[in-house]
Amino acid sequence: MTRLANPVHPRADLLRAVGNTPLVELTGIGVLPTGVRLFAKLESCNPGGSIKDRPVARMLTKALEDGHLRGGRRLLDSSSGNAGIAYAQFGAALGVEVTLVVPGNASQERLDRIAAHGAELILTDPLEGYDFALREAKRLAETYPDKYWYSNQYANEHNWRAHYETTGREILEQVRTQTGGAPSAFVAGIGTGGTITGVGRCLLEADPGTHVVAVIPEDFPGIEGLKPLGRPGDIVPDILDESIIDERTVMGSEPSLILCRRLASRGLFAGPSSGANVAAALRIAGRGDFSTVVTVLSDGGGRYGSTGMWRRSD
Numbered sequence: 012m013t014r015l016a017n018p019v020h021p022r023a024d025l026l027r028a029v030g031n032t033p034l035v036e037l038t039g040i041g042v043l044p045t046g047v048r049l050f051a052k053l054e055s056c057n058p059g060g061s062i063k064d065r066p067v068a069r070m071l072t073k074a075l076e077d078g079h080l081r082g083g084r085r086l087l088d089s090s091s092g093n094a095g096i097a098y099a100q101f102g103a104a105l106g107v108e109v110t111l112v113v114p115g116n117a118s119q120e121r122l123d124r125i126a127a128h129g130a131e132l133i134l135t136d137p138l139e140g141y142d143f144a145l146r147e148a149k150r151l152a153e154t155y156p157d158k159y160w161y162s163n164q165y166a167n168e169h170n171w172r173a174h175y176e177t178t179g180r181e182i183l184e185q186v187r188t189q190t191g192g193a194p195s196a197f198v199a200g201i202g203t204g205g206t207i208t209g210v211g212r213c214l215l216e217a218d219p220g221t222h223v224v225a226v227i228p229e230d231f232p233g234i235e236g237l238k239p240l241g242r243p244g245d246i247v248p249d250i251l252d253e254s255i256i257d258e259r260t261v262m263g264s265e266p267s268l269i270l271c272r273r274l275a276s277r278g279l280f281a282g283p284s285s286g287a288n289v290a291a292a293l294r295i296a297g298r299g300d301f302s303t304v305v306t307v308l309s310d311g312g313g314r315y316g317s318t319g320m321w322r323r324s325d
Contacts, residue, residue: 044299055311067097087159092121099130166249170205179213204251236284
């Protein structure tokens with residue numbers, strides 16, 4: 012099984028716990044054609060509770076190795092919440108000061124978790140969305156270069172490389188163990204583009220016929236954790252390799268919520284981007300063109316209680 016390279020800091024045991032998450036087969040959540048199997052990586056098993064632990068552990072480790080955080084510089088980045096938790100958690104473990112620019116509509120649980128680890132939070136207008144937070148982080152980095160080192164997960168190559176070297180390789184190994192072959196389709200949403208780029212490249216190297224599907228959220232109200240793309244002015248992440256994407260499928264917030272509740276009824280507690288991933292994966296698997304479809308459950312459902320997604324009217 013894959014592991015992150017040995018971190019450089021003596022208090023980095025937490026980073027070595029990242030990865031090697033289970034691959035679970037999703038049954039009983041939708042009708043699949045005969046012979047089609049659907050799997051998902053259970054990323055809530057990471058120490059920070061989400062898939063973002065993987066790239067953040069690598070980006071932070073490399074920043075320390077390369078001396079970017081010497082002289083008391085703070086690590087700076089923008090985040091919708093999960094990467095922020097990972098930065099704050101690993102920063103606390105490694106003695107790195109962290110500043111995070113986060114849209115004000117991030118769930119309260121995620122904001123509380125970031126604050127609990129001692130990171131500085133700068134909240135932006137929720138109506139301005141993800142891209143405004145990204146632009147504000149860039150502005151701070153340019154204005155105060157001696158104070159901040161800008162990790163910039165949207166452009167940092169160690170983001171997608173973490174998924175290429177760990178998530179993708181784990182999926183290949185686990186799917187081969189369970190089915191005897193490689194995945195025929197991979198379905199994932201886009202936040203920074205790291206997951207779909209890194210995993211997609213890894214799977215395509217193993218089997219150039221792998222069908223890579225990007226999940227795109229509807230414009231409004233959107234889906235937490237997934238980045239809007241396609242409108243004029245939307246920032247396309249620098250690390251996103253659009254050449255590997257075979258298909259884009261738009262997903263609404265309501266079907267995502269329905270899938271989250273359906274997953275919960277089967278014992279899997281996952282957040283809204285996971286619901287969108289699974290809803291899209293069911294859509295792709297239901298066509299019967301791909302025998303083994305894989306997606307990711309990006310985080311757990313416990314950090315979204317304040318959004319009301321688990322309240323039932325009946």
